[in-house]
Amino acid sequence: xxxxTIRWAGRGxxxxxxxxxxxxxxxxxIGSRLWPLSRADAPxxxxxxxxxxQTLLKQTWDRLAPIAGExxxxxxTGRAHRAAVEAQLPExxxxxxxxxxxxxDSSAAIGLAAAILExxxxxxxxxxxxxxxxxxxVRRFRSTVVEAIALADAGYIATIxxxxxxxxxxxxxxESGDALAVPGAPTALAVTRFxxxxxxxxxxxxxxxxxxxxxxxxxxxxxxxxxxxxxxxQPELVRGLRELAAAWDTPERGALVDRIWPRLTKIxxxxxxxxxxxxxxxxxxxxxxxxxxxxxxxxxxxKLQSGGRGSxxxxxxxxxxxxxxxxxxxxxxxxxxxxxxxxxxxxxxVDTADALLVTTSEHAQRVKSVVDxxxxxxxxxxx
Amino acid sequence: xxxxTIRWAGRGxxxxxxxxxxxxxxxxxIGSRLWPLSRADAPxxxxxxxxxxQTLLKQTWDRLAPIAGExxxxxxTGRAHRAAVEAQLPExxxxxxxxxxxxxDSSAAIGLAAAILExxxxxxxxxxxxxxxxxxxVRRFRSTVVEAIALADAGYIATIxxxxxxxxxxxxxxESGDALAVPGAPTALAVTRFxxxxxxxxxxxxxxxxxxxxxxxxxxxxxxxxxxxxxxxQPELVRGLRELAAAWDTPERGALVDRIWPRLTKIxxxxxxxxxxxxxxxxxxxxxxxxxxxxxxxxxxxKLQSGGRGSxxxxxxxxxxxxxxxxxxxxxxxxxxxxxxxxxxxxxxVDTADALLVTTSEHAQRVKSVVDxxxxxxxxxxx
Numbered sequence: 001x002x003x004x005t006i007r008w009a010g011r012g013x014x015x016x017x018x019x020x021x022x023x024x025x026x027x028x029x030i031g032s033r034l035w036p037l038s039r040a041d042a043p044x045x046x047x048x049x050x051x052x053x054q055t056l057l058k059q060t061w062d063r064l065a066p067i068a069g070e071x072x073x074x075x076x077t078g079r080a081h082r083a084a085v086e087a088q089l090p091e092x093x094x095x096x097x098x099x100x101x102x103x104x105d106s107s108a109a110i111g112l113a114a115a116i117l118e119x120x121x122x123x124x125x126x127x128x129x130x131x132x133x134x135x136x137x138v139r140r141f142r143s144t145v146v147e148a149i150a151l152a153d154a155g156y157i158a159t160i161x162x163x164x165x166x167x168x169x170x171x172x173x174x175e176s177g178d179a180l181a182v183p184g185a186p187t188a189l190a191v192t193r194f195x196x197x198x199x200x201x202x203x204x205x206x207x208x209x210x211x212x213x214x215x216x217x218x219x220x221x222x223x224x225x226x227x228x229x230x231x232x233x234q235p236e237l238v239r240g241l242r243e244l245a246a247a248w249d250t251p252e253r254g255a256l257v258d259r260i261w262p263r264l265t266k267i268x269x270x271x272x273x274x275x276x277x278x279x280x281x282x283x284x285x286x287x288x289x290x291x292x293x294x295x296x297x298x299x300x301x302x303k304l305q306s307g308g309r310g311s312x313x314x315x316x317x318x319x320x321x322x323x324x325x326x327x328x329x330x331x332x333x334x335x336x337x338x339x340x341x342x343x344x345x346x347x348x349x350v351d352t353a354d355a356l357l358v359t360t361s362e363h364a365q366r367v368k369s370v371v372d373x374x375x376x377x378x379x380x381x382x383x
Numbered sequence: 384x385x386x387x388t389i390r391w392a393g394r395g396x397x398x399x400x401x402x403x404x405x406x407x408x409x410x411x412x413i414g415s416r417l418w419p420l421s422r423a424d425a426p427x428x429x430x431x432x433x434x435x436x437q438t439l440l441k442q443t444w445d446r447l448a449p450i451a452g453e454x455x456x457x458x459x460t461g462r463a464h465r466a467a468v469e470a471q472l473p474e475x476x477x478x479x480x481x482x483x484x485x486x487x488d489s490s491a492a493i494g495l496a497a498a499i500l501e502x503x504x505x506x507x508x509x510x511x512x513x514x515x516x517x518x519x520x521v522r523r524f525r526s527t528v529v530e531a532i533a534l535a536d537a538g539y540i541a542t543i544x545x546x547x548x549x550x551x552x553x554x555x556x557x558e559s560g561d562a563l564a565v566p567g568a569p570t571a572l573a574v575t576r577f578x579x580x581x582x583x584x585x586x587x588x589x590x591x592x593x594x595x596x597x598x599x600x601x602x603x604x605x606x607x608x609x610x611x612x613x614x615x616x617q618p619e620l621v622r623g624l625r626e627l628a629a630a631w632d633t634p635e636r637g638a639l640v641d642r643i644w645p646r647l648t649k650i651x652x653x654x655x656x657x658x659x660x661x662x663x664x665x666x667x668x669x670x671x672x673x674x675x676x677x678x679x680x681x682x683x684x685x686k687l688q689s690g691g692r693g694s695x696x697x698x699x700x701x702x703x704x705x706x707x708x709x710x711x712x713x714x715x716x717x718x719x720x721x722x723x724x725x726x727x728x729x730x731x732x733v734d735t736a737d738a739l740l741v742t743t744s745e746h747a748q749r750v751k752s753v754v755d756x757x758x759x760x761x762x763x764x765x766x
Contacts, residue, residue, distance in 0.1 A: 036723070323753060326746075338738040338765050340419070340753055343746030347727075349739075355721040356734060358741055363709075363726030370706060370723055382721050 017153035017184075018146060020125045022223075023064035024113040027057055027077040027085060027131035028103050032371040033297040033364065036355035037332050040383055045131035046084050049295050050304060051316055056132045056295070058088050063138050064129060065091070067145055074098060074117065075131070076109045095249070101257055105266040107237060107273070110219070111230055115238075115245030118223035125152045127220035128269075134304060136291025147286040148220035150184030156284040157229060157277045158220040159191065161213025162292045167203035170296055170365075172196055172215040172270070175206075176285050187287040191278045194270060213285060216292055219269060226273060229282065234272045237265045298348040299364035302330035313341070317351075329361060355382045400536035400567075401529060403508045405606075406447035407496040410440055410460040410468060410514035411486050415754040416680040416747065419738035420715050423766055428514035429467050432678050433687060434699055439515045439678070441471050446521050447512060448474070450528055457481060457500065458514070459492045478632070484640055488649040490620060490656070493602070494613055498621075498628030501606035508535045510603035511652075517687060519674025530669040531603040533567030539667040540612060540660045541603040542574065544596025545675045550586035553679055553748075555579055555598040555653070558589075559668050570670035574661045577653060596668060599675050602652060609656060612665065617655045620648045681731040682744035685713035696724070700734075712744060738765045 031044030038044040045057040052059060057075075065073055074096040077085050082099055086092065098113060110128045117124045127145060135141050144160055151158035161174045176189035194215060198206065206212035219226070231238035240260045247256045277283040293300050305314030313324050317333035327341035333351040341347060348364055350357040359367065374383055414427030421427040428440040435442060440458075448456055457479040460468050465482055469475065481496060493511045500507045510528060518524045527543055534541035544557045559572035577598060581589065589595035602609070614621035623643045630639045660666040676683050688697030698705050700716035710724035716734040724730060731747055733740040742750065757766055 036721075323756070325749065325753060337736075338419075338762070340738065340740045340742075342740070342742035342749050342753060344730075344741055344743060347741060349741055351739060353720075355723065356732075356739070357723045357725070358727055358730060358732055359723075359725035360727060366708065366725050370708060370725060373706070379721070 017149050021068050021149050022117050022124050022126045023068040023073045024126050024128045025075045025131045026109040032368040035371045036352045037350050049301050060131050061089050074113050076113050101261050104264045106269040107267045108264045111241045114223040114226050115241040116248045119245040124223045126223050129218050134293045134295050140290040144288050147185040151182050151188050151284050152220045154182045159285050160218040160288040161285040162216050162288040164207050164214050167207045169203050174213045174215050176211045188284050191283040191285050194275050229277050230272050233276050240264050297364040299361035400532050404451050404532050405500050405507050405509045406451040406456045407509050407511045408458045408514045409492040415751040418754045419735045420733050432684050443514050444472050457496050459496050484644050487647045489652040490650045491647045494624045497606040497609050498624040499631045502628040507606050509606050512601050517676045517678050523673040527671050530568040534571050534667045535603045537565045542668050543601040543671040544668040545599050545671040547590050547597050550590045552583050552586050557596045557598050559594045571667050574666040574668050577658050612660050613655050616659050623647050680747040682747035
């Protein structure tokens, strides 16, 4: 057992299940709605979006390393981010950084990690947690993960469903069914279906009826079962991943990556694994009773910062100098320029060396379309 | 007669009156409400606030030089601005740049110019026009100035009253009385009184009743009469100015400036000359039927830029790069940073190297109080 590993005695989890656990952190995705802070060369997970003094990636590591052990955390990221990731995570073992030559969506990223780890250590249980989410109560998060590990050990594809605090329309939902009698997983429920981001009325009905959770994209499963499930809908993809995994720790890796990786199907793991597994009754959910956010846009950062009050001015930036007179919303800056706000409500100001964004919380989602427009017009130097 | 001088033949003005005319441009005032664009070391008159490709000072020069002749334009400014003024106005004669060691308000600035010019050329008629105002129809402006020169030649302190286009509350008003029968000044009226910036109801009543003009702070008078009028209320001030003027073109100037200038009373010429002269019936107004603005804040710049429509996004900045989606208001930038605005109405964004301002047209007047707050808190490096 790795040093620094935490165990929850007396919670009914089989020790060997937690000992077989490996945390996987897919660190991809630029976070277009967080432009111009988040960029191709400085994606969302490399920013401190909570004012904690740490990047989201480092916070993710700090949540997971005590469960899995520092030797048992794998990061899957783009080649361009290798140096930044290593600088953030000095304890990350060399063999546990998996570099993608190009982004291939979550099935390939998590599937490759599963295949490599299963090849190295048959029977391994993996849990995949995005590098750029925010979680409030870390203790409760960890005990929930341990529940999910018990479920995974029992043969389920497990997910953690976040108890909704409002009828959010920015997240997908998980509908739960019957309780499952799995030792070590007292809150476990069968999953009936995954639902895409709903409209407001639908979201309200979910929250009122109960039994619906936010889909935080956290999946915990035995690596071999995850790959078997994925292979049912994406056999070619899994064949490629297994081929890569078998050669990963050999001199053949480079040549195989060049040949196989570019041809892999890009598909989200929700579609390749979660939805089909739910339909087969192989997906289970444990209840995540902690604050969670995917920090999708600046409005959500403002909300996180203000503790949901929405009446404050949140300020993010190590050297931020802000002078505000009747201003609410959020200022994000990576400079020490004096930023003065007068009489602006729910404003979003993002100040970077080469680009400035001014919008409002209400329109924060539209930032993505601006990034798209910049791409189309070829002004990629600021992306 | 100086080269390049324009004359309006057949308009009844005595040629000798226009030949005796000297234009004075007080170039002072930082324009606090235009911070952070306008600064102590880059005041309002050194900016292009109309997108004309020229500073306000240069535009003022270009309006006046054809009337007075390039040799007969005097600029009164702070010592710190000498180089910038000379760079802007290469035709400005050395003897015609008057440097203030510290700002002493308009009575001292215009009074010193009057005293120097009267000393050099007894009988001179001066016209004083702020360096940082905007005027629409330059031809009409010039013919109005020629009318005012005729009034000045007839012994009046003349002013140009701007025909109001709306019940503005940001300007002072001039109430006119009987028509005056002065050759060459067909629109001349007696001035009954000067009124401070009114509230909206009062401003509306002025515009409805007619006979009220905006006070644009333009004064045209024989220099000796202006000083005589000023001496009635400010005898010490005028004594000091005359003493300075007598020594101005001698080696004694420096010592006298050091001794006298710091002690001069700071008072606006409206109080020292215009109001008392109006009370005595010595003040006359000619009708300024042209667009005029003192560009007091960013809202007025936005309005000037949009032609009053208020539905557009005005962009000022030589290297401005702006991407706007449902945005109205104004962007002023001295950088080439990409500025993106999404879903913001009547927004004011002013982007400079060391300070950024975000406010709305509605609150543009409050910029001054922020500048005051910065002064009080000692953060003068950005002022």
